Amino acid sequence: MLTLLFDGIAYGMLLFILAVGLAVTLGLMNFINLAHGAFAMAGGYITVLLMNRAGMPFLACLPIAFVGTALLGALLERTLYRPMYARPHLDQVLFSIGLVFMAVTAVDYVVGSMQQNIHLPDWLQGRLPIEAVGIGKYRLFIVVVCALLTIALQWVLSRTRFGSRLRASVDDPRVAGGLGLDVNRIFLLTFAVGSGLAGLGGALGAEVLGLDPTFPLKFMIYFLIVVSVGGTTTITGPLLAALLLGIADVAGKYYVPKLGAFIVYTLMVAILLWRPQGLFARASAR
C-alpha cells in the first residue's frame, strides 16, 4: 500500500517535471503545444545514446540531456514556434501535431522502433532495506531530484528578478512589453528551460516510463491532463495535479488492471466538467 503510494508519488513528480514546461508555455504564451512530449523524448534518447554508444555515466548524461534539449527548444522556438503564437488554436494544434509526427518517424528512422533500455548504475538499483515499505532506490532518486527541481523552480519564480519579469509577462504581455521588458527574450528563455526540463524528465523517466519512438504520442494526453487539470496560473496547481494523476494511475493499474487507463481519463473528464478551468485555477482567469 505504502509502496504503491510512493511509486505513485515518484511517477507524479516525474510527470510534473515533464509537464511543467508545457504549463508555462500554455499559461505564458497561450500556445497549445502538443509537441511537448517530443522534447522529453529527445532528452531520453540523448541519455540512452550517450550511455549505450559513448559509455558515459548516467549522472553525467542528465545535465547534457537538459542542456541539449533546452538548446533544441530554443532553436525551434526562435525559428518555428514564434510565428505561431498569434495564430488561432486550431493552427497551433495542427502545427504541433505535425511536429510530433515528424519527431516520431524521424527517431524511428534514425534509432529504430525498438524499446530502449537504460542500465542504471549499481547504487541506484534494488530497494531500500526498510521493512514493510519497499522503496525502490531509483524511485527515491527521482523523487529527490524532482523535489529539488520543484523547489528551485518555485524559488526562481517567486524570488528572482527573472521570476518577477516572467510573472509580469504572464499577467499581461503588452504592459510588460510597455514597461521595457524584452518579452520575446523571456519567452525564448522560458521555452528553452521548459523544454530542457522536459528533456531531463525524459532522461530520468526512460527507465520508468519506457522509451520508444511513440513516446510523445503515448504521453501527450498525460501531459495535457496535468496542465489542464492543474491550471496554468500557478506552479503548485500542475504539481498537485501531477501527483494526483500519478497516484491514481499507479493505484488504478494495480487494483483494477482490467480498466487500465480508463480511470484516469474518466477522472480527467469529470474534473474538467466540474471545473473547466482546472482544479486550481484563479477565479478570474479571463
Place this chain on the structure above:
Amino acid sequence: MGAPRRPGTFADPPRGSGPAWGGPALGPAAAPGAPLAPARSLRGYARWRWWELALFAALPLSWLLLPSQALLLNEIAIVALFAISLDLVLGYAGVVSLGHAAFFGFGAYTAALFAKNVMPDPIVGLVVAIAASALLGLVSSVLILRGSDLTRLMVTLGVASILYELANKLDWLTGGADGLQGVVMGPITIPFTALKGFDFDLTGRTAYAYTLVVLALFLFVSRRLVHSPFGVSLQALRDNRLRAASIGLSVLLRLVAVYTFAGAVAGAAGALLAQTTGFASLDVFDFHRSAEVLLVLVIGGTGYLYGGIFGAIVFKLLHDLIAAWTPQYWNFWLGLFLVVLVLVGRERFVRPWTWFSLGGKR
C-alpha cells in the same frame, strides 16, 4: 485558460470560442468590409452554385467511370463524410475537437456488433449506428459547453481515449486489440421497393454505391442545415459567442444540437467503414484518426461544407502516392506537410500564385 493574448491580437473582439479561422466562411457575398445587400446576403448565400451541382453530378459519374478504383473511392467517400461531420462542429460552430474519432469509432463498432449479433441487414445497421452515435453526441455535448479551447481539446480527446480503452478492454464483446472479426454483411435491400440482393463484392462497386448514396444524402441534409436560420445562427455564435447570446440566441442549445447531428454523421461514416470492410478494430478510435480528419478538413478548407470532400480526395491520393514510395515513414511527410501548411497559411498554400507576390517573403 484565458491567459492574456500577445501583442497584436489586441483588437480582436472578445470571442467565446477562439477566432474564426480561415476558409471562405461566408462565400463571396460577404467579403469583409464590403457592405452587404440584405436580400443577397442570406437568400443568395443559400442558392445552389454551379460547382455544387457539378460536384453532386460528379459523385455518380465517378462510380460509372472509375469502376476499377471503387475501393479507393469508397475510402475517400468515407473520409469525406467524416470530415463533413467535423466541419459542422469546427467550421460552423467553432468547437475545436481532437477526439472526433470517438463518434466514428462508435458508429463503426455499433454497426459491426449489430451485424454480428442482431441482424446482417446493412441499412437497419446503419440507422442503428447513426442513432447510437447521435445519442453519444448528445451525451458528450454537455462536456464541450464550458471552458476554453484547451478544455474542449482535452475533453474531446478524453472521450475518444475512454472509448478506445473500453473497446480494448471489453474483449469479450469487441475482440479487444485483435479487432472485431467475422462480421458478415447481408445484401442491401432497399426499403419500400422490390429492389434487393445487392451483395457486397470484392470489387467494392456495391459498397461504393452504398457509401455514395449515404454521402450524398448527408451532404444534402447538412447543406440544408447550414443554410437554414439555424446554420446561420451557428456561425454567429462561432464568430462571437457573447454577442450571439446577447441578441437572444440560446448558444448552449445550438451547440448541443449541432454536436448531436455531427455525431450522427461521423457515426454514419464509421458504420460505412465497418460495413463495407466487414471489420472494426481499435484503429477507428485512434488519435491518428482524429488528427487525420483535422488535416483533411484543413486541406479542403473549413466552413463551407465541401472542404471535407476536396480534402479527402487530395489527402488519400497524397497518401497513396507517398505510401507507395516510403510506406514506413509516411507519417514524417504527413507531419512536414502539416507544419508547412500551417506556417505558410492555408489560404496562401492553395494559391501558389501568391507565394512570391510579397517581395521575397514567401
